[in-house]
Structure formats: C-alpha cells, structure tokens
Amino acid sequence: MTDSxxxxxxxxxxxxxxxxxxNRHKNYAYTVSFRILNNxxxxxxxxxxxxxxxxxxxxxxxxxxxxTTWFYRIVMNEALGRKRKNKIYTEDIENNVSADNxxxxxxxxxxxxDQTKYIHLALKxxxxxxxxxxxxxxxxxxxxVEIGEILEITNETAKVKLHxxxxxxxxxxxxxxxxxxxTLY
Amino acid sequence: MISDEEILDIIDGEANLxxxxxxxxxxxxxxxxxxxxxxxxxxxxxxxxxxxxxxxSQFTDNIMGRLSVEKSPVYAKKLLKIPFYFLGFLIxxxxxxxxxxxxxxxxxxxxYEFSFxxxxxxxxxxxxILLIINGLVFLLVLDKWVIKKYxxxxxx
Numbered sequence: 001m002t003d004s005x006x007x008x009x010x011x012x013x014x015x016x017x018x019x020x021x022x023n024r025h026k027n028y029a030y031t032v033s034f035r036i037l038n039n040x041x042x043x044x045x046x047x048x049x050x051x052x053x054x055x056x057x058x059x060x061x062x063x064x065x066x067x068t069t070w071f072y073r074i075v076m077n078e079a080l081g082r083k084r085k086n087k088i089y090t091e092d093i094e095n096n097v098s099a100d101n102x103x104x105x106x107x108x109x110x111x112x113x114d115q116t117k118y119i120h121l122a123l124k125x126x127x128x129x130x131x132x133x134x135x136x137x138x139x140x141x142x143x144x145v146e147i148g149e150i151l152e153i154t155n156e157t158a159k160v161k162l163h164x165x166x167x168x169x170x171x172x173x174x175x176x177x178x179x180x181x182x183t184l185y
Numbered sequence: 186m187i188s189d190e191e192i193l194d195i196i197d198g199e200a201n202l203x204x205x206x207x208x209x210x211x212x213x214x215x216x217x218x219x220x221x222x223x224x225x226x227x228x229x230x231x232x233x234x235x236x237x238x239x240x241x242s243q244f245t246d247n248i249m250g251r252l253s254v255e256k257s258p259v260y261a262k263k264l265l266k267i268p269f270y271f272l273g274f275l276i277x278x279x280x281x282x283x284x285x286x287x288x289x290x291x292x293x294x295x296x297y298e299f300s301f302x303x304x305x306x307x308x309x310x311x312x313x314i315l316l317i318i319n320g321l322v323f324l325l326v327l328d329k330w331v332i333k334k335y336x337x338x339x340x341x
Binding site: 018019022027035044047119139169 | 189224227228241245247252
C-alpha cells in the first residue's frame with residue numbers, strides 16, 4: 001500500500017493505518033531528529049511530537065507533493081524548535097573537544113563513535129539552515145529536487161546553499177580535528 | 186585552480202572529463218590542492234559511516250496511545266457539524282411557527298393553506314412529526330457530547 005493510500009484510510013477514520021505509516025517512516029524521522037539534537041531522548045520526543053502534528057494536520061495534506069516532502073518539513077521544524085527551546089547553544093570548540101576527548105579516553109571509544117561525535121560537534125556549530133541541508137543531504141534518500149521542495153527553495157538555490165553548507169561543515173570538522181589533535185599532544 | 190564547489194562535484198561523481206583531468210593533474214603536483222581535496226573527502230568518509238538510527242521499540246505504541254487519549258481531529262470535524270444542523274433546523278421550525286401564527290392572527294376565519302398543501306387542521310400532525318425529529322436529533326447530540334464523554338472519562 002502506498003503512502004497516499006494509507007493517508008486516505010487515515011482520513012476516513014481508520015486509525016490503525018496510522019500505525020503502519022509510523023512504522024514506515026519512524027527510522028528516518030528519528031535519524032533526522034537525532035542528527036539535529038544529538039540526544040536520543042530528545043530526538044525520540046521530537047519525532048513523536050512530529051508524528052502527532054502530522055496526524056492532527058493530516059486533513060490539510062492534499063497529496064499534490066510527496067508525503068515525505070511534507071513530513072520531513074514537519075520533523076525538521078519540530079527538532080529545530082526543540083533545539084532552540086532547550087537553548088542548546090554552540091560552545092567553544094576547544095572546550096567541547098577536550099571534554100569529549102577526556103570521556104573518549106576514559107571510555108575507550110572506537111573510531112566509528114568518534115567520527116559520529118565529531119560530526120555532531122560540527123553540526124552544533126553550524127547555523128540552522130546549514131544543519132537542515134546537511135541532515136537531509138546525508139540521509140542519502142532524497143534528491144536535490146526533493147530537498148528543495150522540503151525547504152521550499154528552488155533546485156538551483158538548494159544546490160548553491162548545499163555547496164556552501166558542506167564547505168562550512170568541512171571547515172568546522174577540520175577545526176575540530178585539529179583541536180582534537182592539539183589536545184592529545 | 187579548482188573551486189570548492191567543483192571539488193564537491195568531483196566527490197559526488199558529477200564532474201565532467203575536463204574537470205577530472207584537471208583534478209588528476211593538480212593532485213599530482215599541488216600539495217595545497219591535495220590537502221584541500223582530502224579535507225572534503227574526509228568529511229564524506231565520516232558521513233558515510235553514519236547509519237540510520239532506530240527509535241525505541243515502544244515508539245509506535247507511545248504515539249498510538251497518545252492519539253487514543255487525545256480527541257482525533259478527523260472525527261472532531263464531523264461531530265462539530267451536528268449541533269449546527271440541529272440549531273438550524275430548530276430556527277427553521279420556529280420561523281415557520283411564527284409565520285403561521287402571525288398569518289392566522291390576521292386571517293382567523295380563512296381556510297389558510299401553505300404552498301405545499303398543509304391545512305391548519307392538519308398542522309397538529311405536522312407539528313408532532315417535526316417535534317419527534319427534533320427530539321431524535323437532540324438525543325443524538327446528547328449521546329455524543331454528554332453521555333459518551335462521561336463514560337469515557339469514567340472508564341479510561
């Protein structure tokens with residue numbers, strides 16, 4: 001059954017169809033929230049709130065665009081709203097890296113989790129618009145056209161903004177890794 | 186020199202042959218370009234290690250639980266229309282009665298007929314039917330808005 005068919009069932013009052021829709025999209029919703037919030041509990045709450053909002057606004061979805069376009073927009077807004085509300089401020093990179101480095105030495109973290117940690121640190125530094133673009137692009141599920149539709153910008157604007165966001169991301173990661181290396185020595 | 190945007194195109198596999206040739210040449214001769222390229226490449230490698238996360242096993246159940254507690258707006262929209270239909274019908278009935286009463290008071294001796302053929306001596310039956318229909322609509326509204334809510338609160 002396609003998303004559109006499920007939505008028609010939900011609109012007609014068949015609530016179990018919504019459980020099916022949730023199961024279909026919960027992983028990506030949670031992943032997007034987690035990459036923005038970097039906290040599992042907050043990400044789960046944000047993703048749940050997003051699904052609640054989707055259900056309450058399901059009658060406004062007219063099916064002209066893909067469901068995922070509309071859905072990801074709600075998830076991103078929910079996660080970013082929660083981030084602003086919780087006042088997750090950007091912190092000094094050196095403090096972040098040295099504190100996390102201390103933890104990683106004590107906990108003997110593996111290379112994979114270190115890389116994830118650096119990405120999350122870099123995402124904390126970036127502006128919200130860059131975070132949206134980076135998060136959606138590296139889901140590896142959406143085309144540039146779809147990303148543009150989600151963010152309500154043209155395809156060309158999405159490409160230009162994405163390039164700039166990835167440049168800033170690369171710069172942030174480079175700074176973090178250099179600081180990490182400096183704290184080790 | 187190759188711009189940062191072009192480096193990203195190379196990494197994404199969207200570079201044309203000319204750009205690729207230029208890239209291969211620069212990688213071989215320019216240390217600065219090589220470092221710059223590897224910074225972007227490292228970012229791509231790091232992102233490729235990220236996996237799609239999964240929420241807790243109770244995720245869906247939690248949402249469905251919250252939905253069963255909160256009133257569904259899908260249903261709420263349907264319910265909201267009933268009192269308006271009831272009020273509208275009541276207003277219409279009252280208006281008919283008032284018009285009929287006014288006309289009767291001016292023409293008390295006339296054999297008055299409505300355009301749809303109801304005579305005053307049949308009006309009593311007509312009124313009874315309308316009252317029964319009104320009563321049924323009233324009971325329906327009472328059931329949906331008062332009785333059902335009471336039992337939901339009591340037994341939830």
